[in-house]
Amino acid sequence: MGDFSQAFQIAFNLLWSMDVELYSIVYLSLKVSISAVLISCALGFLIGAALTVFRFPGRRVLLILFNALMGLPPVVVGLMVYMVLSRSGPLGVLGLLYTPTAMIIAQTVLITPLVAALSAQVLQELHHEYDEFFRSLQLSGREKLMTLLWEGRFGLVTVGLAGFGRAISEVGAVMIVGGNINHVTRIMTTAIALETSKGTLSLALALGIILIAISLLVNTSVALVRSKAKEAIYA
Amino acid sequence: MGDFSQAFQIAFNLLWSMDVELYSIVYLSLKVSISAVLISCALGFLIGAALTVFRFPGRRVLLILFNALMGLPPVVVGLMVYMVLSRSGPLGVLGLLYTPTAMIIAQTVLITPLVAALSAQVLQELHHEYDEFFRSLQLSGREKLMTLLWEGRFGLVTVGLAGFGRAISEVGAVMIVGGNINHVTRIMTTAIALETSKGTLSLALALGIILIAISLLVNTSVALVRSKAKEAIYA
Amino acid sequence: MLEQTNRTSTSTALRRCKPLQFKDVVLEIDGVALIRQINCTLDSSGKTIVLGPNGAGKSLFLRLLAGLMEPTSGAITGGLEEQDGLRKLAQDTGAPCMSLVFQNPVMLRRTAFENIAFVLRHHQVPKHEISSKVDKALAIARLETRAHVPARRLSGGEQQRLALARTLMINPYALLLDEPSASLDPLSTAIVEDMIERADAMGTKIVLVTHDIKQAKRMADDILFIHEGRVLAHKSKRAFFKDPGSKQAQAYLDGRVPQE
Amino acid sequence: MLEQTNRTSTSTALRRCKPLQFKDVVLEIDGVALIRQINCTLDSSGKTIVLGPNGAGKSLFLRLLAGLMEPTSGAITGGLEEQDGLRKLAQDTGAPCMSLVFQNPVMLRRTAFENIAFVLRHHQVPKHEISSKVDKALAIARLETRAHVPARRLSGGEQQRLALARTLMINPYALLLDEPSASLDPLSTAIVEDMIERADAMGTKIVLVTHDIKQAKRMADDILFIHEGRVLAHKSKRAFFKDPGSKQAQAYLDGRVPQE
């Protein structure tokens, strides 16, 4: 089956020819997903830490809820954000539908539960270790929370990468709220979906290969920064 | 915008009316995703543990690779599996395309890297703690690996749930290899996508609500089993 | 050698606290009574040494005292617990009510230097003073050369010294120490004992768990003997070593199994 | 009290090992020499007690000896390392070459019972014998009543006893102990010392790190004094306590700072 090798060939040619259109699509993909991941990490890390540090009624229920929301289908997220941002929706006046902002919102909604649930897991292990120490120092909740996040920094990087992976590969939500408009809201995954529906499978696969290459690049950079931080020595 | 409340209404009515078609779709969703998750966990846990326990050249590269593959786009996975299983593909003779088996294969390919990368993260923390102990007992690689998996069982449950979340919510891959064929390969997410494209957004959202409810149910059951295992006491 | 901060005056004020009192304290975990019944009163100053076999409940006793665990029944009163004004003061000046040095040193995933700086930062020590105070603490713990080593890579004794120096920096009104010299070399043990004596001289309440009977003899004002979750003796040092008051305590001191 | 298995004959065979020898051993981590240069030979039996200040490198020395760390330069030879036939035998019978009890007990996330069973299972002990052997080990560690408590919830001393009992079960040819009685009560200390003596009597090589000079005096055949990553003395007990051989060792024993 020559499809695969053909796809690699096309991917290589595309990259090599410095296709401007391809680069702008790649750029938008990264912009949307990285923005969404940064917001999701800000929110999700805090949620994960708060669920770990604070004991309050409903805490366990919330933990289960966030675990369950890891299974939020992108299409459903897309629909919900669509309904809110639609001209006849509550935030319709903002005119955000079919803009990159809408895509960032949708991806943020999608990934935040994942980041929250996984970081709660990472931080709980640490909390076992530090809880009594923190309490003996009479740290406030906020102080505990920030300290825990810092102590868990190495594990949280992987959580962030999982969030990034889900964001950059996601198509259902951005398709609905972004509309896959050429030159405006087209990103790698929606382009892949479009090419697939055109039956140009090799091109679709080529785009997929490029997307994975980007993902590899991002992960490699993170890994390099991380190994500079001497994870193994501190942990 | 009444869409939301309408969606809840429809979801409730659907569940209440014991719609046979709905139940068979739910059943297939669960069957496919749970099968995929079980296989992915078997593979991913082993990979994660192997990457943690064994030191070999290329280990770090593999770790980065699996982290990057968390960003594998479902559509691309779908395409690849499609090309392999297609009548003109290498495994075409098996006639698996457009069957639940094909969907399980696609989801397995999609989730295994996620499970592997996250479990490597969970297990590395433990490995720090146990490495010298295991070596002083002269455990074989296999023994180390199995022990590490057992010691990490509580953290791995969350990893498995993340995998389940991704599987049950995924639509791009199963759509391509399953074909969303009514009564044969239609599952919750593909049904949602279909209703969305029909513009029956409330019904789509209702199905989404049911899907999240199922996800909640699964997570709650897991949480109950888990709290019976007295996680906090052992960790 | 103990860091005498300019907060000494506040600290002295803080030390005007009530005796610490256990009233019918019971602690059950999973239905098992680990602290069966403890009644005792600890003076608001002086050095109380807690003795007792492994698993007697000494560490749990300290945790209860420090308010890290809630008793299943009974109450622990005294200290600054009931005096809201003072407790507020304690929080404002950053001096915690009590300070516990755990049996297993808890090390943050940072350097030795940062481990100490962390504690100072959370006790309202002005930013520009932190670095010099940390250096002093490191000198006390004789860890000057290990300042920038990740704390979790330090040797067992080094970690224990770091944990102790870290706690002393915050000038607590009561210092609870769980086997602080268990893995210290003789010199470090002497220095630690000296530091504790100085804290005592400043009016800090000391509660120290140890298995080192020599140490108990050297340091104790009063001795509390715990056995299977009960206080079997609470006497002055002299009285205790003259008559431990129970065959369990006698057996403990002799290093043998109590006879029926 | 020490578990005398029916594998005694094999164990004796295993114990026909060469002296353990350090040749110009240097260990650097991140460019810092932690073990600066160690040359020494440990007899293939007898009790070697390792003394030295905190951070001297005693635990690193044990790790190197147990093969858990590779020296940056130099070589560690002897034991069963070079005798492939015997090493194979050791693996077949499940007796490891050496066995190390760490300074901080490493507890599996299981019950006390399961912690011991785990070690047995990995040393080819037949299934039907495991339960009774575990019970014996628990009795040795006086943890019968704590058998089904998660190990990480045990008290400090209980964990230390569990770790030791767990290791003794596998009947090693050399037993490396890192401050095994640091947080034990006097009775447990006596029992542990007794267990070590019995292992010694069976021909097991003992290497024991301690800060308890009394213990060293009671137990040592020979004493190895480590200071700042160097062996400053390796003498028989009598010779060492008569003349420690360096001002550092003398200062260590006296619990004071070495004078220039």
Add this chain to the structure above:
Amino acid sequence: YAGAQKSIIVQSTTSTQNSGLFDFILPLFKKQTGITVNVVAVGTGQALKNGRNGDGDVLLVHAKSAEEKFVADGYGVKRFDVMYNDFVIVGPREDPAKLAGERDIIAALGKIASAKTAFASRGDDSGTNKKERELWKMAGIDVAKSSGRWYRETGSGMGATLNLASGMNAYTLTDRATWIAFQNKGKLKILSEGDKRLFNQYGVMLINPQRHKHVKSLLGQDFIGWLTGAKGQAAIASYKLKGKQLFFPNAQKMTH
């Protein structure tokens, strides 16, 4: 303000997008008017729903009765015919149902049903799907009974359905434009075409600015005017792929 880009959003279907028509005519329109047209290509039903919600300025689809209802309900201003093409039946080269050359679509469907060879239906209520079901009804065949057996409802767009047909060697009904542009034909080829009943009309309408104030009615009118006017019609006619014309302009002369 000056320099601000003039742009409108057109809600349309995947078939117009997949055929490459927009990529060909929109740059021409932009060159002539300076207006950027942003196309959101979704399922017909979704396009209509988005239109009803006011998420766009212009609607261009091919489901005449639904479009007329859209206008009648007051969501659209006025519907104009734009162009047409036709539907064809494609199927495996081996042609197990012996369809080749059968011009009569009803007879062709009958052959498929009696041979019980796999037929992929979009099953998504799109214009194409509605047409297909209408044809089965005319042929007197109750496909619902065979759903899941030889009659496969894919519940997805034309492209996805063609991918499926190609993957399982099934027959399917597709519009000619999508088919010509489609790249993953595999062993499929056109087996039945030319029946008058396979006519496929596209219509365009402005979303009602009285309902949705933000609708850019002037720019939208410009686009509709251009599309149905001489220049647009010529542009549509001149779009060819592999030497074949995909759409045939048939707008009534429009005045504005």
